[in-house]
Amino acid sequence: MRRTDLTPAKAVVGKRRVGFLVFDGFKLLDVSGPAEAFNDANQFGANYELEFFSPDGSGAVSSLGLPVSVKGNACDAAPLDTVIVSGGDLLPHGFIGQNIVDAAADLAGRSRRVASVCTGAFILADAGLLDGRRATTHWQHAAQLRLRYRKITVESDAIFVKDGAVFTSAGVTAGIDLALALIEEDHGAELARKVAKSLVMYLQRSGGQSQFSIPLQGPAPVSAPLRRVVEVMRRDPASPHTVVEMAKYAHLSTRQLSRLFRDEMNTTPRKFLDSVRFETACSLLDAGHTISDVAERSGFGSLESLRRSFITNIGVPPSKYQHNFLTSSIGHVPAGAMSESEG
Known part of the structure; x- marks a missing residue:
């Protein structure tokens, strides 16, 4: 920051x-x-x-x-x-x-x-x-x-x-x-974003109390159409969410949508979706879900896709991440967690 x-x-x-x-x-x-x-x-x-x-x-x-x-x-x-x-x-x-x-x-x-x-x-x-x-x-x-x-x-x-x-x-x-x-x-x-960063907070969470929040690593969506797209992705990260579908959520053309993502989020629709899925996977792993369940519910579809995302983003596979952050109790891991082999 x-x-x-x-x-x-x-x-x-x-x-x-x-x-x-x-x-x-x-x-x-x-x-x-x-x-x-x-x-x-x-x-x-x-x-x-x-x-x-x-x-x-x-x-x-x-x-x-x-x-x-x-x-x-x-x-x-x-x-x-x-x-x-x-x-x-x-x-x-x-x-x-x-x-x-x-x-x-x-x-x-x-x-x-x-x-x-x-x-x-x-x-x-x-x-x-x-x-x-x-x-x-x-x-x-x-x-x-x-x-x-x-x-x-x-x-x-x-x-x-x-x-x-x-x-x-x-x-x-x-x-x-x-x-x-x-x-x-x-x-x-802009002022609200500064306050959020000062508090080490999120400027916006998703609409649901149970949903994962958008990190303050970049500007949060300002325009209403882009907020709608982000909301839909975060509510259901496992859906395909093609760029054409995202554009329909926002009532924009695909070109307009891509420009909005570039201007406000400094990324592309597909890369943002990938980040939503990664964050969702982290949240599910934190809650103790199995690796295969996480892969399905976060939208990665396969263990290998999930693994590649974790290696790319944080340099460790999901099993290692879960082992490090699932609990602070030494030697204790809830039953069912990390039960799948993922290399």
Whole structure:
């Protein structure tokens, strides 16, 4: 990464006040992750002012037992640009105080947009802020959100969902993805990319909570057509995905698609697909899948093709990679892993 990518820019005119709603038992990373992203954005030209509120103006204690001081009561907050509601372990089980719900509704009424992280979606749902909207939450609790709130269209595989001025994100670290999306909306992809690199994060993940993310080794897709193509490839790397098919996904000609890949990704459609398959294979190996299963599910089709890709990319065969990174426990490898011979 070039040092120039992390050179702070001059601040933009006008502050954007971001208010966080915290309460006893809130998930610390739901707040600290997005807060760090906004704070880092200020180094590159943004001008966010972070404030913390609780339902009654008292300090809150996180799920880790860490006390957090607040500016005051939610009902006393001045107008805000953005409100972020954190999650908590008990929220999916119906333990949502009415004071928390009222505070979220009050803050939302004072802001341009409102967002929840992880199970914070249950607070927004209880406040009626998600009625008639699409939303997501941690994958473990998506079914419960759908059952309890029939007026919400729950997208259980999404990293985050934007529906109008209401944003919801998946579990815990997805709050950082959400913050990056809000920063990109405010200041553009280039500034958001700098923040992501500063945090050693991904600017964009694939659409599914279970999918592998795009590494920040080059610029992420900016144009919507290219994002659609990348999304389809990452959702199903095992499909053939010919250049003609990719062009159809993007509603472009093959020439236009190739030019987009060259200009935005500095690669070709085929080479990018190969990288997606390699990353998927790494992820599957990390999860303990057998070599033959990895070859099939990642789209390589044969053990030899998989092996060649690993030798080309990292200089070791997939069995060696799995042995090195599958577990930190000395001498322990899950049953079934590395069961195929691949030379």
